[in-house]
Amino acid sequence: MLGIPLLQFFLFRYLPLWNAQIAFKDFNPVEGVFRSAWAGFIHFKTFFQSFYFAELIRNTLFYSFAKLLVGVPAAITLAVALAESHSKLLRKTVQTISYIPHFLSWVIMLGVLMMLLSPGNGLVNEAIKAAGGKPVAFLTTPSAFPLVVIFSDLWKELGWSAIIFMAALLGIDPVLYEAAAVEGANRLQRTRHITLPGIAPVVMVVVLLRLGTILDAGFHQIFVLYSTPVLGVADIIDTWVYRQGILDFQFSLATAVGLFKGVIGMILLILSSRLIRRLNGSALY
Amino acid sequence: MAKVLRSKEGWLFELCIDTFLILLFLVFLIPLWRVLMVSLTPTPDANDPTLGLFPPPWKWALISYKQFLSHPSFFKATYNSALILIGGVAVSLFLTVPLAYVLSIKDLPGRVFLSGLILVPFLFNPGLIPNYLTVTNLGLTDKLMAVFLPGAISVYNTYVMKSFFEGLPEELKESARIDGARELMILFRIILPLSKPILLTIGLFYGVHFWNDFFSPLLYLNRQDLQPLPILLRSILIASNLNEYVEYDAYSSASVESLKSASVLIAALPMILAYPLIQKYFTKGTLVGSIKG
Numbered sequence: 001m002l003g004i005p006l007l008q009f010f011l012f013r014y015l016p017l018w019n020a021q022i023a024f025k026d027f028n029p030v031e032g033v034f035r036s037a038w039a040g041f042i043h044f045k046t047f048f049q050s051f052y053f054a055e056l057i058r059n060t061l062f063y064s065f066a067k068l069l070v071g072v073p074a075a076i077t078l079a080v081a082l083a084e085s086h087s088k089l090l091r092k093t094v095q096t097i098s099y100i101p102h103f104l105s106w107v108i109m110l111g112v113l114m115m116l117l118s119p120g121n122g123l124v125n126e127a128i129k130a131a132g133g134k135p136v137a138f139l140t141t142p143s144a145f146p147l148v149v150i151f152s153d154l155w156k157e158l159g160w161s162a163i164i165f166m167a168a169l170l171g172i173d174p175v176l177y178e179a180a181a182v183e184g185a186n187r188l189q190r191t192r193h194i195t196l197p198g199i200a201p202v203v204m205v206v207v208l209l210r211l212g213t214i215l216d217a218g219f220h221q222i223f224v225l226y227s228t229p230v231l232g233v234a235d236i237i238d239t240w241v242y243r244q245g246i247l248d249f250q251f252s253l254a255t256a257v258g259l260f261k262g263v264i265g266m267i268l269l270i271l272s273s274r275l276i277r278r279l280n281g282s283a284l285y
Numbered sequence: 286m287a288k289v290l291r292s293k294e295g296w297l298f299e300l301c302i303d304t305f306l307i308l309l310f311l312v313f314l315i316p317l318w319r320v321l322m323v324s325l326t327p328t329p330d331a332n333d334p335t336l337g338l339f340p341p342p343w344k345w346a347l348i349s350y351k352q353f354l355s356h357p358s359f360f361k362a363t364y365n366s367a368l369i370l371i372g373g374v375a376v377s378l379f380l381t382v383p384l385a386y387v388l389s390i391k392d393l394p395g396r397v398f399l400s401g402l403i404l405v406p407f408l409f410n411p412g413l414i415p416n417y418l419t420v421t422n423l424g425l426t427d428k429l430m431a432v433f434l435p436g437a438i439s440v441y442n443t444y445v446m447k448s449f450f451e452g453l454p455e456e457l458k459e460s461a462r463i464d465g466a467r468e469l470m471i472l473f474r475i476i477l478p479l480s481k482p483i484l485l486t487i488g489l490f491y492g493v494h495f496w497n498d499f500f501s502p503l504l505y506l507n508r509q510d511l512q513p514l515p516i517l518l519r520s521i522l523i524a525s526n527l528n529e530y531v532e533y534d535a536y537s538s539a540s541v542e543s544l545k546s547a548s549v550l551i552a553a554l555p556m557i558l559a560y561p562l563i564q565k566y567f568t569k570g571t572l573v574g575s576i577k578g
Binding site: 001002004005008011012013014015016019020022033081082084085087090091093094096097098100101104105106107110111112114115116118123126155186188220223224238241246254255257258259261263265266269270 | 295298299302303305306307309310312313314315316317319320323337338379380381383384386387399402403406408409410411412413414415416417418419420422423434435436437438468469472493496497498499500504515518519522542545546548549552553556557560563564567
């Protein structure tokens, strides 16, 4: 009963590993993967010495870290607020509506963002105009585009990423809160000295998991949102690989860059899961 | 005195928390509300003082929806999306269930080897191009299968399912084995009837993924008549000439924004309809996967 699943794995997970050899070749579609001529590390060298190398790495890391630094504290805040509120109706409503965007694709998000940000009649720009300001073409202005990326990701994933912290909050012993209340700690102090230390281990795991995939800066999001005017601030490794490989047929160079990312990504993933295992004794896999 | 102070402080704290949650609620509601309102007002008023959030009901009309829904490209795209959804979920479950079950057998010979076999591609992704070449070399270009076959087994989903199977009482399987049942029979007769919640959860995981996927269709489906809804929506959103995709003429029809909003909502509709189900099962499934052990 393993035959068919393993066949799928062989075809779609292991054949690509074999095809990855074109990173070290000059791939010629007519010759095929195997018969194309070897080229050594020339494509890697081309990439490392090119002017876009630094820009791609910088943009990729910028978006990853910005989303991490904005997203994790926001999700913790939401989880704590949901746990502290005494209104069940409010809790349920906010939870329900904040999970919705997680299930919408980035294409739908593009539509929503256009209705909000378009300089002609987007809601945000109408508000800016009403306040006497000049409309901003957010999606095509290099100084505004990174903000759109970071905050649209926050909007989309905030509710969903709070779930794990809410589960962690449920695991805190209520006796601790009672004891602190008896000792005279107010709500804010209880949050600061019991809740936050209580979920610290889970926060560590979440951060480490995110660090393990730090080179994935959100390909689908940027692919859908970016355009030529913002290329300099938008282009990440994945979007560049797509353009070079699929649009410009530079298969070998694009594969080399993808392979470079894959190797670093694997090292980071192994390191982060090692650390997680050491921290709380449970394995990621 | 101290008691009074404390309750007063608690009251203030709660007010702050609830205000924060209400503001957050508005932050999530307003963008979606805006899309809905724009879709319902095909001829917007440029001097609308309400910022278009509360157009008067007598201006509402469904003409944008009508123009979008009546175009043949919508039917074709929905049909393709439905095929991808059904085919994807069926094939994925068919492949994931046995794999997860075998991995959950504790004394399976070669278990370490099998886990390693599955883990290697999970840890090391050779990237877009080798995957693209694999799919095109297998002759899957312009076949709907190309959208769901390569991603039919998600390692993450397999592990979530495996940990569910591991949680089932071992005695059930043991007694069946003693009675001479083969593993395939145990899986179908004993395990699967007990696994409806996890099948639904993982089925939904896959379903949402395949319904939303726009990138695989973009890579592998070049023929216009094969394109699913997300691709049609993207074409409409970035099109300079809407005529190709919807009934549109500049004089008598709904505004471009209204048409775009209506298509966004139509494309999101199945997700929104399935949302109660999704919310119930996804939350559980996510926690099973993330904090076991």
